[in-house]
Amino acid sequence: MPGCGKSTVGRHLAKHLGWSFVDADVEIERDLGHTIREHFDRFGEVSFRDVEQRVLAQLLDRGDPLVLATGGGAVLREANREAMRGSGHVVIYLCAALEELVRRLRQDVSRPLLQGVDPALRLRELFRVRDPLYRETAGMVLETGRSTVSQLVAQLSGRLAPAGGVGGSYTPAHDSQHAQAPGTGEGTHRPG
Template structure:
């Protein structure tokens, strides 16, 4: 079984993915961590040294590599992964389940503010400007996320509740 979690930053993809993998006794892979291990440098440094085009090509290559492996996995993608190249088609064609962890702007902003210093994309954005920033991004990204086989409303849910919702889908 190959299950891919997608959604906006702070939607819980990595947290839920790790918990779900433990429950199902399968391997968990965070695509961003996989890319960093492959390149032996942070995503931030990959972007600054090689640019976004290089990163997106690498991201697609490694997404395909992970999904081509003959093993059961839970994969969490980066927030932008489904939105570039033909990554969403790759996810749909090479996974058994793709699940969009859908949260509204207020819930996302609340989560992002808590860990803002660890998120380069929003680190320098004032808290008051975050709702507009997130809203604009979601408007652009939702059409890609919405192609997932399952759309899961996660508003107000803790990670265990989300894991249980996913388990009931399988």
């Protein structure tokens, strides 16, 4: 989801692992030659999703070890979900409570999908549509809660090592330590 910490946690995790960090949105803007918001305004979401799909496929095809932060809407296309699942990479869903996302994003003017609407209502709708897709795609779900970036990096690196995601080959499979769904108090494990 927007605001869950993908770029921040990803950057720190990559540094911890000694890997490259790539933010897909930065690469998309480099490819476009303008901001994602400008592209949305000028050409619409479908055009943006076409570019996102092409750039994501290129990034997943890189041979070097990397931590890749995708845009929150990348899962909307089946081709992207299949590419992520079939890439051999560990796909991680950083799951934050809706209330926390609203708090983090209430003043954000850079995200096209949150402009001109009530951010809380829009985030609730995005979560309703995207959460099942994130869970379907991810091999690992990590509830971010109020954890610090350092705590999240430690949890991720600890969970990646036994899965072979650090310094070994990884076969995508769902992590048996799926986190609680926000607000449910129940653990979830959905086969993908």
